[in-house]
Amino acid sequence: MIQGLSRRDFLKLASLMSLGIAIPPSVQYLGIPGILQGKRQNVLIVVFDALSAYNISLYGYSRETTPNLTRLAKRATVYHNHFAGGSFTMPGTASLLTGTLPWTHRAINLNGKVKTSFSKKNIFSAFADYHRIAYSHNRLVDRLLKQFLEDINEYIPREKLYLFSDSLIRDLFSKDEDIATIAWTRIMKHEEDGYSYSLFISHLYEKYREYKVADFLEFFPYGLPEAYGGRNFTLEQAIDWTGNRLKNINHPFLGYFHFLPPHWPYKPHRDFARQLSNDSWKSLIKPDDLFTRGKTQGFLHKHRAFYDEFILNVDSEFGRLFNLLESSGILDNTWVVFTSDHGEMFERGIWAHITPTLYQPIIRVPLLIFEPGQQSGQSIYTATSAIDLMPTLLHVTGHDIPEWTEGSILPPYAPLISPYGKNGIYAVEAKYNDPATPLVRATAMLVEDNYKLIYYRGYEELDLNNERIQLFNIQTDPEELIDLSLSKKETASELLNEIKTRLKESDEPYL
Amino acid sequence: MATSNVHARFYSGQGLKSLFLMCALPLHIWTFVLAFRDFSWISDQTNSWGSIGVLSYGLVYALIESIALFIIIAILGFLVSKKWEENRRITLLSVLAIIISIWAMVSNLYFLMEISPPPQVINIFIGFTHPLRSIYAITISLLASTFLIPSFLILQLKKPYQFIKDGLDRLSLLMTLYLFFDFAALIVILIRNIRG
16 A cells, blocks of 8 residues: 555645644654644754765764764754755755755756746745745855745845845846846956956955955954855854844744855864864775866865865854754744755865766755754654655644645654655756756766666767766665666666656656 | 136047047956856856846946046046147057056956966066065066156157057047947846846
8 A cells, every 4th residue: 555655645645634634643643732732833944055964974974073963963853865956056955945856946057046837836835824034145045035035024135144245236236136246246356266357446346345354354264254256254143143033033933044154165263274174084085987077186185174174163053053042942842954955075086066976975965853842863764855855844834735846754754654765866967958948968866775876968978878877875885986887787777767757757848 | 617727728528538438448358358258157157148148237337447447547637748739648648548457457367367477587586685575666667667668659759659649549449339339238237127
């Protein structure tokens, strides 16, 4: 019976349960007093950009990067095999916010958007009865939030938490903010490439900006953290602001806070800078990938250390936010989610996350869910996806799960029927495709049981077949060193067929 | 009234127009060069329409910066003795505006094309007792000579002056074309901000 249930059937069933057609046994199982007593519980999603599970000591990384997270995990549900929907901000975040995969929401380009129909299909619209607040340092996330603006009660402009902002540009060109901002950056800011369109006034502008942020410089030995275009911020200020705002917010609320660290440029606070860059830690050396960017081991090692130090900074600040929420009593009635939109990579000649590959460091991200009042920890090793977060949060707060979401309720919050182990977890990378056409140049990943298949198609680097397949057993070979696509042809073929079928289905509306 | 007299004495309308065009020319060329360098990167980030948008903002900004440079150069022009006829003064100021702009471009070459002084030159500076002071002194001498030599040629010699003036007149024509692009850029920005 359970074997025969499709993912969609399961969703419908779960939705019916939360509608209250029967007394929700899952709620009883969970012991969610808030719902039973009619008291709506808050939801707070905290996203740290480009935070790879691979580099988190809580998940087994041998460098101590997350002492606070390890401490807090004893009060959380920790997902050990959680996957982002895409390999960079736009698709990864859009999957998180819409509960759909990139081939569905189509925010696949660097500066993309979800397709028009998803403007009203997102986590904010699903929590329509909540006070919804959203913020991001990240320009791309901000672009998505603006698409969902009608469903957000309190949209915080990203300049709000910058040390020095060019809000004049945003105000003057509010209808063309993205391009006006890119243009302004190229016109005024030498920091981007060392040169700018403006030959004279840009120098005055730089001096003025340096003057405005001068007081913060001593705290950041590698330079101030910055968002695109040299917009400086500090995570410390952002966390303070968030903690204070949440103290006085209307309940119930849905909060989405997407902070840029530890995304490049890696610029930790002085308390964390140089903590790891001079240690004796050695990374596992892996052979260059077909899609190598030619980065040397020395380069990768150096940048990994800076990144790890930035994670130390993130870990500390999340710990501080958690304490702020706890001391103000918010935690007693709030589901807190700690996650990321995608990972980061320092191996195989590839640095960061702009790559066609979908190796674990790029696509496996942390997920911790803190239930209100939870005092003991538990670990989930089943593979899960970012698209599962939205239906899960809707379910545990007693909301309907919309039909359009492709995700499932995460274990252990759906104890009666679990689709896991049968349904695969997908991720998609297709940044160079036109979102309104079939995905001809793309990478897709499928994780099923312990196997992970990565399918590439349409890239110039590929051979005459124009395809590439990699198969890994991520349980026995978590470093993905042994490609099993030839030795386990049957498994590879089965997973490949599943991926191709899904790709074909997703392409159909665009043929 | 006094302002009007001063204005009439120093600049005619035609003279100011020529000066403005020469202030605008290098800034517009620079913007075009960089915008075309960026085109593919920006297309990756957005699309071709987005790239045209970035170029448009760049051009309109270049126009604004040109006006600022023009005002400064025109004010500096009052320092030039009135014993020289207006055309000669305008030619001198135009050349100065171009030279200043060229030096501003040169200062970007290290980042733009990774061009830096050869190691031998750097070693010579390192050998000095005060390398930084020496660099400043040599840079100022170099800058001064690039201003002084053209000034001398324009103000004292007839043939070089005529040659430079003819050249500037032709460049003015080119710059008029760029002004047309500025106008088109302004339209693009308006469309982008109306359509949203």
